[in-house]
Amino acid sequence: MIKLLAHMQDNPLLDIHTLPRFEDIRVEHIVPAVETVLQDNRSVIVRLETLNEGANWENFAVPLEAIEDRLNRVFAPISHLNGVMDEEELRIAYETCLSYLSDYHTDLGQNEGLYRGFKAIANSPEYATFDSARRKIVTDAIRDFHLSGVDLLPEKKKRFKEISERLSSLGNRFGQNLLDSTDAWSMTLTHEDEIAGVPQSTLDMARQEAEAVGDHGWRFTLKAPSYLPFMTYADNRELRRKMYTAYVTRASENGPGGEAFDNTETIDEILRLRHELAALAGFPNYAEYSLETKMATDVNEVETFLTNLAGRSKSFARRELAELQNFARNTQGANDLKAWDLAYYSEKLKEETFKLSQESLRPWFPLPKVINGMFDVVGRLFGVTVKPVDDIQLWHPDARFFEIRDVEGMVCGQFYVDLYARNRKRGGAWMGECVSRRMVDGEVQIPVAFLVCNFSPPVGDSPSLLTHDEVTTLFHEFGHGLHHMLTRVDYASVSGINGVEWDAVELPSQFLENWCWESQALDLISGHVETGESLPVDMLDKLRAGKNFQVAMQMLRQIEFSLFDIRLHGGYQLASNTTVQSVLDQVRDEVAVVIPPAFNRFQNGFSHIFGGGYAAGYYSYKWAEVLSADAFECFLENGIFDSDTGNAFLVNILEKGGSQDAMDLFVAFRGRRPDIESLLEQSGLAA
Ligand SMILES: [Zn+2]
Known part of the structure; x- marks a missing residue:
């Protein structure tokens, strides 16, 4: 026992008084370190959850933060090493820790004692004396406990848990079907004229792919590094059509692998269960449930935001499409562009117009x-x-x-x-x-x-x-x-x-990118x-x-996905005669300038919202772009190195982190709420 303790004290991962001791960390330290911390944490939590009405900032929130922080500090270098030094043993240890952590966080999120502790603090006289950071910690915690169903009556709570578990396995199934369907298709080409136009690096990869399965020629697949260059560069139109058709029908009844990998029913069940889950937590639909933790206030605000952007971009997008069609007709002799022609001719037009490659x-x-x-x-x-x-x-x-x-x-x-x-x-x-x-x-x-x-x-x-x-x-x-x-x-x-809202996290990152495009900074x-x-x-x-090449067409595409997502989660199934496909068709009618062929099953591969964490949140991409463009506009007005403006961004946004609402912080910096004009202006789409 003494020996074991001595051994644990030697574990460099548990030494959090310094920066991570990367030279001393070994794979065998990983699992014991995480086990030790989780065990310690659980014993502190057992004590905290019994405080109930007696919980206050000092005896409850402070120790809770300390144990969470220790866990994060111990796990951070492990997760980092797994990303930059991947090897079998390390990955196994890492994945073991992930499953421990997942159990731990599930228990934590469902812990009624901790929920009562935060409620006690919120209702105590000391709450009035808190600064905004402390208040936000308490209110965020109570909100998150509510969103995970902690405060429901036993019967409903049981159902909530069932749904959560089922949704998690449906999300996995969605991803697995998509992966299996993607893998179920390939195209091996053996004639030079079939591969004309495809870049050498893509061909080299296709050659390797063919050799790996004991084939001759070039083997193309539906994975992005193979699919995208083929669609962009391959001169053979019929092969592009073939590949496009396979790609956009993945995980659908007509796609590669057929019904075995069809996601249609999975999607229906996911949407039905998300709606039920939101209703249990007291929301009218899943979109409102999702927006509870975001900067955007409600579905109406997101819809208005997206339709305004679409309305302002549409005539520009029509012009871009006409330009592409004219170019294809006049210089390439191609009429009647189809979905599988767009990337190809766009690239040709781009090359001709700008003659500037990233490589150069x-x-x-x-x-x-x-x-x-x-x-x-x-x-x-x-x-x-x-x-x-x-x-x-x-x-x-x-x-x-x-x-x-x-x-x-x-x-x-x-x-x-x-x-x-x-x-x-x-x-x-x-x-x-x-x-x-x-x-x-x-x-x-x-x-x-x-x-x-x-x-x-x-x-x-x-x-x-x-x-x-x-x-x-x-x-x-x-x-x-x-x-x-x-x-x-x-x-x-x-x-x-x-603690920063999901749809505001990309503000500082996209914001800083702006300096890469300014001559004074270059x-x-x-x-x-x-x-x-x-x-x-x-x-x-x-x-x-x-x-800004085809920026309006790209904008409309993103808006199409975003509107589809927010409406799908806004309780579409409550109206009669609506299906997932009809919601998508309706959105396309409203905003798209390019309508995909009827066999297209984009939704069956939309893993951001069905297999990932973007449900009723896909709009965040555009939202963050508007925030960063509007913040940058302030620098365009005052000078891109204006130190007062820089300081205002530092003090109001960067220094504040997640301690206040993102909207309040933005308004404090900009003097008003975000406006889409700056993004339109900077994209060349102002009226
Ligand atoms: Zn980012």
Whole structure:
């Protein structure tokens, strides 16, 4: 027993008095560390849930935050390592922890004792003395307990739980059907004329795919890296039609794999059960239930928002479509464009109009120049300085560590970066939380973030060179990072991005991207790898024109998905003679300029809302774009490096994190509610 305890104390994951000790962490530390913390937490919770009316901030909320924070600090490096150093043993340990955590959080969310504790605090005299952060912690907690059915009568509670469990398995089934149907189709081509136009990198991959199944030629599948380039570049129209047809009927009665993978009934059941669940919690429909935790107030506000944007974009989209049709007819001899022709001719038109490829931009964006330029940009905006720090334990030689100091020179945030692609590292880019800001015994716990990207590594002496897309990605993730690190809130559950409404989380990230498109900022972040010259103005002009290429058509597509989602969850089945398909048809009638063929079963593969977390939330993409464009408009008015405006964004948005309602924070910064005009203006869609 003593030996076991000594062993646990040696577990570097449990040492949370320092930054994670990456050089000491071994796979065998992972599961015991999480088990230990969960066990400790459960024993604290048993004590807290008996406090009932006796619960107050000090004896209840403080210890609850402490145990949650410890769990997060212990798990953060585990989850991070799983993303950047994937290997079999680590993944098994990670997944074991995930299942423990899932049980733990389910129990926590259903804990009536904790619910009573928060209610007691809300009803106590001390509540009136709380600042907005403490109040929001209490009200958010009570709201979330209510949304998970904790306060229902036993009979209804039982039903609520049944529905939740069933919905979780239906969501999995939806995803599995889609995956199986995607995998059930492939197309192996052997003639050169069949693959004309397809880029070499896609062909190489298709060749490998064929070899892997013992075939000759090129094997194409419905997975994005195969499907998208084929639809964009393949000259063979009939093959594009074939591939499109398979793709848009996935997981439907007529799709690859047929009825075995059909999601139609799954969708009906999901929608029916979501509606019932919302009704149990006292909401008229699932959309209102979902919006309870979002910045948008109600379905009506979302509908109005979307239809206004659609109304303003439609004539532009018609013009874009006409331009595409004329181009296809006049230069390519193609009449009567079909759904499987749009991406193909759009790409041709784009190439012809802008003659600017992402690849050709790389020499202007050496990574060290971009990084230092980005630090310079945020320095001018928010008065902070960013410097590298050595002698910190890291997980890989590519990783680095930085600290951010505020105007007074005090360290206010720290972050790791791991920017290059390599084997056994998950693809994509993300910001992860390592440590959240909070006050511990009168001392600030400094927030720490992970910034992970997958850029091409340096070769020999020459640095990593980024495309402009990659530069934008870096700014995006750093924007999330600043939200996490520049917070001044003293409670972990509402500091940084914690407690921020779902549809407002992308504001700081999309906001920071704007600087990648401004010539004054490009002077700081670009410098030709040979000459040091910043990106020439004519290239920037082309880049900006390319950004708005077919912007209205894209806007309408996103609005179509968003409106479909919000109406589907707004109780569509209450009206007679409506089906999922008829809701979609109706939306398309209203907003689309391109109507897909009747066999299209887009909805059967809409995993964002049926298999993921976007139900009645797909509009968030557009919502956050409007917020960030409108916030940026303020800088366009006052100067993109205007320090007063920068400070206002810092003080009202970044520092406040999730401690107040996102709408109140936005209004505090902008002096009014968000307006769609800025996005339309910046997209070239103003009247
Ligand atoms: Zn993001």
